[in-house]
Amino acid sequence: MSDEVSVEEVADAMYKQIADAQGLKKLKPGDVTKMMRELYGDRVDKKLCKLAIRILIESERCVYTYFGGSYIELPPKEGEEK
Numbered sequence: 001m002s003d004e005v006s007v008e009e010v011a012d013a014m015y016k017q018i019a020d021a022q023g024l025k026k027l028k029p030g031d032v033t034k035m036m037r038e039l040y041g042d043r044v045d046k047k048l049c050k051l052a053i054r055i056l057i058e059s060e061r062c063v064y065t066y067f068g069g070s071y072i073e074l075p076p077k078e079g080e081e082k
Contacts (some may be wrong), residue, residue: 005043010036011052015061016074026071030052 014032021027033049053072054060063075 003043005040005048007048007055010040010044010048011055011061014049014052014072015056018056019074020060022074026065026067026073028069028071032072048077050081 005015013036013055017035018027033046036044036049060075062072065073
């Protein structure tokens with residue numbers, strides 16, 4: 001089954017989308033999930049996307065921020081102002 005998409009592959013694709021949007025638009029977890037569904041179609045589901053988000057957060061590649069809602073962003077760099 002070469003059609004299967006690994007959770008790591010989805011996490012990497014999510015990271016790229018989040019990095020591309022950084023500073024332009026804040027992305028909610030649902031936004032990122034929708035992007036992955038558009039990219040991979042039926043090969044990914046919400047459960048797989050949640051696991052990919054968990055990997056990004058736990059590995060500290062991304063962080064949750066809150067401003068009237070929860071968003072996923074890249075962590076601020078050392079010495080960077082918000």
